[in-house]
Structures are given as structure tokens and as C-alpha cells.
Amino acid sequence: MLQEIAPHHFNNAYQPDRLPQEHDYVIITLNNEVALTQEGRLPGVKDVDTDQLTYLFMIDDQAYYYTDQALPSQCSYAAIRGMKDSLQMYAAITGVQLARWYQTHQYCGCCAQPMKQDTVERKMICPVCGHFVYPHIAPAVIVGVRNGDHLLLSRPAQSQYKFYAMIAGFAEVGEMIEDTVRREVYEEVGLKVKNITYYRSQPWSFSDSLLLGFYCDVDGDPTLTVDQNELSMAVWMPRKEIPLHQDNISLTGEMMKRFKEGKDKDSYQ
């Protein structure tokens, strides 16, 4: 998956006083795209004409900073999913999630005064009324629904991607995550499910979410009633015919592969 960068090491400990060094990188984002050099990498500290840099995180001994200053010359905005270097793609999407949070929390939601970055934790705090905000992470489920030797595959109605996916959706306020699984499956394809089993998780910064992967079995009638607002299609795909994703980015792709290989009932090691 996208986040599996070993032997590299991601360290998101908050170090707001760390001074930028020449070999560090800078995240500049607009409309969820990221600034890249002509060589297709993130710009370095020496490429940007500003010292207004906000510390984000480290990967190995290189830090990543955010700035809302203008696009450097020699750089242009590009889609993160098109990046060739998977380590830089992971740094870019994680950095853009944090940058998006800084951009959208410049003012207090209670009293509308300018917020300040806290000196101890990664949070924005209002110096007037004391209101504070941490980065938001939205829990969401990815669900592999089994019907014996078949797996439920679908395509989201709005998605620009044409490969198969599985049932997915955000947890609602006040909802247990197992009930999110039941609700999303019922809403999208009209099925009841049982044997809900947690597999593993994936931070998915494209949508500020933390994906929680579950497998489960259809309970009763397997007839699909597709919600056309959510899905363009859904099908029970035989195990042998499950197509594999070409990249190794997503939890969805990994769970489809695991079912195809008959490993969906093994716990993740």
C-alpha cells in the first residue's frame, strides 16, 4: 500500500522549531494538486523564495515543510496520483492533507479571529477565546462482502477511476464502525451481512480519512439492489476472475488480491 515505505521511516512528531535545511522538501498545494519541479519531484527549500515555512513531518533525515507562498518558477501543479516516485507520492499526499488543514483553519470558528499555531502540539488555537482544533481524520470503511466463492465488486458512480472497488463509506456521528459496515452495504446494494471481521487500516489522505477494512458474509438473499446514486454497477465476481489493481496503492486493491488468493480469513500479520 501507499504508506508501506520501509526501509524508510515516517516520523510525524511535532517539531515546530526545527529549522529548514537545504535538503528538505516543501509542499505547495492548490486544488489538491501539488507543486512539482520539471523533474517531477517536490521542490526543495532552496527552490522556494520564502522563509515562511511550517514544519510538517520527517521521512528519514529529510523534513517536509508547507508554505502558502506563490508557486516557484520552474514548478507546476500536478495530480498527486500521477507521481512516479511512490515515496514522494506518499510524502505529497500526507503533506497536502496537513497543508489543506492549515489553509482551512486560519480563523476561529467561534469568534472569527485569526488562529495561531500551538507551540507544543499540532493544533490551531484562538488567542482570543481559546478555541482549538486538531487535524481532522474521518473514519471510513472498506468492505469485502463474500457470497461463498464470490466477492462483491462495484464501481462508484462519481469516480474518475474505472477499476473495480468495494463498498465504502464514512462513519456517521454517533455510529459504531460495525454499524457503518452494515449501513453502507445495505444502502448501496440492499444486502444484510454477518461475520464482520476487521482486516487492517490505511490512512487515505486524499479524503482526510482513515480507512478500516472489513470482510463479511452476505446474510440471506444475495440479490443486489444497486443504489444508482452511489454506484454505477455491482456484481458478484468469482474468486478466479477478480481483476487485480495494477498499482499497490490502496487497501481496496490489497483486499481484492487477498480474497483472490484465498487469504481473506487469515488475520493480518
Ligand SMILES: [Zn+2]
Ligand atoms: Zn476564537
